[in-house]
Amino acid sequence: xxxxxxxxxxxxxxxxxxxxxxxxxxxxxxxxxxxxxxxxxxxxxxxxxxxxxxxxxxxxxxxxxxxxxxxxxxxxxxxxxxxxxxxxxxxxxxxxxxxxxxxxxxxxxxxxxxxxxxxxxxxxxxxxxxxxxxxxxxxxxxxxxxxxxxxxxxxxxxxxxxxxxxxxxxxxxxxxxxxxxxxxxxxxxxxxxxxxxxxxxxxxxxxxxxxxxxxxxxxxxxxxxxxxxxxxxxxxxxxxxxxxxxxxxxxxxxxxxxxxxxxxxxxxxxxxxxxxxxxxxxxxxxxxxxxxxxxxxxxxxxxxxxxxxxxxxxxxxxxxxxxxxxxxxxxxxxxxxxxxxxxxxxxxxxxxxxxxxxxxxxxxxxxxxxxxxxxxx
Amino acid sequence: xxxxxxxxxxxxxxxxxxxxxxxxxxxxxxxxxxxxxxxxxxxxxxxxxxxxxxxxxxxxxxxxxxxxxxxxxxxxxxxxxxxxxxxxxxxxxxxxxxxxxxxxxxxxxxxxxxxxxxxxxxxxxxxxxxxxxxxxxxxxxxxxxxxxxxxxxxxxxxxxxxxxxxxxxxxxxxxxxxxxxxxxxxxxxxxxxxxxxxxxxxxxxxxxxxxxxxxxxxxxxxxxxxxxxxxxxxxxxxxxxxxxxxxxxxxxxxxxxxxxxxxxxxxxxxxxxxxxxxxxxxxxxxxxxxxxxxxxxxxxxxxxxxxxxxxxxxxxxxxxxxxxxxxxxxxxxxxxxxxxxxxxxxxxxxxxxxxxxxxxxxxxxxxxxxxxxxxxxxxxxxxxxxxxxxxxxxxxxxxxxxxxxxxxxxxxxxxxxxxxxxxxxxxxxxxxxxxxxxxxxxxxxxxxxxxxxxxxxxxxxxxxxxxxxxxxxxxxxxxxxxxxxxxxxxxxxxxxxxxxxxxxxxxxxxxxxxxxxxxxxxxxx
Numbered sequence: 001x002x003x004x005x006x007x008x009x010x011x012x013x014x015x016x017x018x019x020x021x022x023x024x025x026x027x028x029x030x031x032x033x034x035x036x037x038x039x040x041x042x043x044x045x046x047x048x049x050x051x052x053x054x055x056x057x058x059x060x061x062x063x064x065x066x067x068x069x070x071x072x073x074x075x076x077x078x079x080x081x082x083x084x085x086x087x088x089x090x091x092x093x094x095x096x097x098x099x100x101x102x103x104x105x106x107x108x109x110x111x112x113x114x115x116x117x118x119x120x121x122x123x124x125x126x127x128x129x130x131x132x133x134x135x136x137x138x139x140x141x142x143x144x145x146x147x148x149x150x151x152x153x154x155x156x157x158x159x160x161x162x163x164x165x166x167x168x169x170x171x172x173x174x175x176x177x178x179x180x181x182x183x184x185x186x187x188x189x190x191x192x193x194x195x196x197x198x199x200x201x202x203x204x205x206x207x208x209x210x211x212x213x214x215x216x217x218x219x220x221x222x223x224x225x226x227x228x229x230x231x232x233x234x235x236x237x238x239x240x241x242x243x244x245x246x247x248x249x250x251x252x253x254x255x256x257x258x259x260x261x262x263x264x265x266x267x268x269x270x271x272x273x274x275x276x277x278x279x280x281x282x283x284x285x286x287x288x289x290x291x292x293x294x295x296x297x298x299x300x301x302x303x304x305x306x307x308x309x310x311x312x313x314x315x316x317x318x319x320x321x322x323x324x325x326x327x328x329x330x331x332x333x334x335x336x337x338x339x340x341x342x343x344x345x346x347x348x349x350x351x352x353x354x355x356x357x358x359x360x361x362x363x364x365x366x367x368x369x370x371x372x373x374x375x376x377x
Numbered sequence: 378x379x380x381x382x383x384x385x386x387x388x389x390x391x392x393x394x395x396x397x398x399x400x401x402x403x404x405x406x407x408x409x410x411x412x413x414x415x416x417x418x419x420x421x422x423x424x425x426x427x428x429x430x431x432x433x434x435x436x437x438x439x440x441x442x443x444x445x446x447x448x449x450x451x452x453x454x455x456x457x458x459x460x461x462x463x464x465x466x467x468x469x470x471x472x473x474x475x476x477x478x479x480x481x482x483x484x485x486x487x488x489x490x491x492x493x494x495x496x497x498x499x500x501x502x503x504x505x506x507x508x509x510x511x512x513x514x515x516x517x518x519x520x521x522x523x524x525x526x527x528x529x530x531x532x533x534x535x536x537x538x539x540x541x542x543x544x545x546x547x548x549x550x551x552x553x554x555x556x557x558x559x560x561x562x563x564x565x566x567x568x569x570x571x572x573x574x575x576x577x578x579x580x581x582x583x584x585x586x587x588x589x590x591x592x593x594x595x596x597x598x599x600x601x602x603x604x605x606x607x608x609x610x611x612x613x614x615x616x617x618x619x620x621x622x623x624x625x626x627x628x629x630x631x632x633x634x635x636x637x638x639x640x641x642x643x644x645x646x647x648x649x650x651x652x653x654x655x656x657x658x659x660x661x662x663x664x665x666x667x668x669x670x671x672x673x674x675x676x677x678x679x680x681x682x683x684x685x686x687x688x689x690x691x692x693x694x695x696x697x698x699x700x701x702x703x704x705x706x707x708x709x710x711x712x713x714x715x716x717x718x719x720x721x722x723x724x725x726x727x728x729x730x731x732x733x734x735x736x737x738x739x740x741x742x743x744x745x746x747x748x749x750x751x752x753x754x755x756x757x758x759x760x761x762x763x764x765x766x767x768x769x770x771x772x773x774x775x776x777x778x779x780x781x782x783x784x785x786x787x788x789x790x791x792x793x794x795x796x797x798x799x800x801x802x803x804x805x806x807x808x809x810x811x812x813x814x815x816x817x818x819x820x821x822x823x824x825x826x827x828x829x830x831x832x833x834x835x836x837x838x839x840x841x842x843x844x845x846x847x848x849x850x851x852x853x854x855x856x857x858x859x860x861x862x863x864x865x866x867x868x869x870x871x872x873x874x875x876x877x878x879x880x881x882x883x884x885x886x887x888x889x890x891x892x893x894x895x896x897x898x899x900x901x902x
Contacts, residue, residue, distance in 0.1 A: 217747070221747050221748050221749050222743065222746055222747055222748060223739035223740045223743050223746075223748065225748075226732065226735075226736065226739040226748065227739065229725075229728065229732070230725050230728065230732070230736055233725045233726075233727045233728050234721070234724065234725030234726060234727070234728070236718075236721050236722045237721065237722055237723060237724055237725045237726075237733075237736075238725065238736070239684055239704070240682075240684055240704065240714065240716050240722045240723065241704075241736045241737040241790070242704040242705040242707075242708045242737050243736070244705065300725075300727060300728070301727070
């Protein structure tokens with residue numbers, strides 16, 4: 001007698017009507033809750049990760065508003081949004097890339113090269129209106145190079161983008177050297193740092209909201225989103241279902257590059273300074289935010305609201321700590337710890353669940369056989 | 378069981394084993410006597426493999442016991458089973474190709490020389506002694522790579538003997554052997570029997586069972602049906618007990634009225650994998666692609682569908698030439714492929730039932746590029762219900778379903794694309810018998826509705842009961858085309874292994890029951 005077969009969750013499907021009247025296999029058709037429920041519980045728990053992160057972000061904001069001086073000020077709010085701008089923008093396409101099981105570590109270098117080229121072209125006397133689209137295109141082209149290496153040559157994205165991380169940053173220094181270009185027109189720089197009307201909401205929030213909506217819809221309500229998750233969760237099955245995985249991944253890298261290029265422009269305008277080292281190390285904050293938001297590093301799982309929650313959690317925590325005079329080194333420790341925790345926690349949760357499950361089974365089964373999820377051949 | 382000399386040496390005693398909700402084996406008892414070969418027969422999925430795995434120490438029975446010489450065994454690992462004197466030989470030998478034959482034999486218990494180093498000379502002598510005992514000539518010094526499958530199995534047997542094996546379990550050892558090789562293997566088995574070893578023998582070939590075994594246990598749907606002396610049963614009766622119905626029921630009579638050619642494959646080739654494959658399938662026709670595992674069947678259908686490369690040849694669907702290497706082009710031409718490996722190729726295991734059913738159609742279900750308003754849910758629900766899939770919620774991961782229901786999800790996924798040509802690779806592998814019958818009815822129904830169906834299957838009864846025509850592949854080539862009337866287990870198997878049909882084994886009837894055991898299998902040495 002198996003103690004597992006206690007809950008019968010049979011559905012109103014009249015399937016047994018077709019089963020031949022053979023005396024052999026009656027119970028086999030019964031769907032039992034026992035071995036099924038823990039698995040779905042774990043999945044439900046993981047699906048709830050994004051909700052948890054959003055709640056945690058809200059909690060940090062509330063606590064910081066109460067306990068940290070100036071955190072709740074409208075001026076700080078503006079700065080907070082401006083600070084998270086580069087992270088949130090790049091995190092949007094990065095969510096897709098990571099959901100397919102790949103990664104792009106070159107984004108901060110693309111940002112830097114875009115900034116350097118922007119300064120160079122401005123020095124050459126080009127207009128800002130020409131430079132901005134050129135920088136976005138440059139980002140797209142740099143992303144396409146990553147994409148070609150990963151898809152056409154089949155190289156591991158981790159290795160490729162570590163390589164282009166160094167390569168693109170090096171090119172940025174070739175373009176601009178150690179100098180900075182600072183004399184950008186104030187009509188542009190003040191728009192980026194300015195706020196909407198009399199509110200404390202920065203103008204760039206419009207860009208954030210617009211892109212977040214576009215990428216959110218793309219991920220959760222279009223075929224591209226379905227293919228993205230399928231490619232990450234079961235590459236072969238996706239291929240057998242007609243998903244053109246190389247093409248999908250290629251365009252995701254292009255999109256990531258384009259957004260990083262645009263972010264380079266915004267970064268330059270915000271600080272009125274085009275420098276080759278702009279955005280150094282930003283890729284880690286972006287990846288941390290995406291993973292913190294519940295996107296699986298192995299691909300196949302995640303939500304965009306969760307990623308937005310991850311970005312806000314990370315940014316508000318950093319902001320609050322900085323206001324509390326915590327050093328930059330300590331801030332890095334916090335980011336690193338959050339990154340490790342976000343990768344570790346889902347696995348720990350799963351392991352604990354599996355452990356207690358096995359324990360429970362051992363004590364309900366006389367023979368104490370371990371749970372086997374795979375059906376026998 | 379009290380230990381006594383007349384009792385069985387190995388007694389599988391009322392064992393049951395479940396995997397999740399699926400009961401693989403229920404209350405099965407098998408007595409195996411010393412010096413006797415005991416056949417274990419049943420259809421695929423009857424539970425034979427589970428019994429073997431319990432004897433091998435891979436699985437532990439939930440209830441019941443396995444007794445050796447009257448003493449219950451507690452086999453927690455393959456090492457326990459070996460220590461108890463039970464050796465298992467599988468269809469695919471598991472030798473290390475780059476080690477010598479002698480080293481392979483000494484692998485589990487290498488003879489130690491000075492300083493704990495392995496004593497190669499002693500290992501070679503041991504191997505030579507064992508081969509002499511078995512009456513075979515294999516050079517112990519040669520590498521295992523390059524040995525024929527039969528010789529590799531004999532090495533496995535020698536390996537088993539080196540560990541004082543009392544019970545030898547042979548799980549379909551002959552599936553890939555020619556009849557000459559089978560003779561050689563049986564000669565070795567007989568000499569073991571004379572030395573008092575008990576053998577558990579699993580095979581789908583009745584002539585081998587009747588030639589070697591003294592006793593036979595029939596299993597069906599994980600349950601014990603009967604254990605008898607071989608002499609008391611004829612083959613027809615065994616088959617009846619295996620399938621639990623009369624043989625005529627195996628052939629659902631479908632009045633096939635094939636229409637126009639739907640799938641036309643010409644000169645298909647891929648370097649080193651398959652060559653010069655040409656066939657056509659008409660609307661309303663079921664064509665089976667048979668052959669041994671590794672003969673290139675799956676590779677051919679995957680190249681037809683475009684997930685695998687093809688180097689030569691053309692594929693036409695409904696007269697239209699298909700672009701190579703593009704599953705998407707194949708899908709829009711009306712081709713669908715239910716792949717061989719359900720868990721890897723057929724399904725995204727962690728994704729929901731709904732996402733899996735609608736994945737190939739994500740593009741066509743979208744309105745102005747958006748998947749909103751439950752179009753996916755409605756479609757998934759419709760097709761899951763049509764196939765009588767049992768599920769809790771459409772949002773559950775497919776990994777929570779049983780094998781049979783997973784297969785139904787794969788079928789739903791592809792039938793929803795409304796294919797004109799449906800290719801199904803191993804339609805019923807690893808699913809329970811009830812679902813199997815449903816799937817078979819479904820396939821027949823689809824053909825009746827005018828779909829051109831290609832079935833790839835390793836199960837001969839399935840091939841024979843479903844197919845209007847059988848194409849047999851061997852070593853990457855189509856070697857035989859058999860009409861429904863010509864196709865028998867023998868004719869298909871002979872073509873698959875590359876043996877001319879031998880006079881005594883040629884069966885004229887279209888029944889799946891084998892003829893009398895072929896006399897040339899009566900080995901005397």
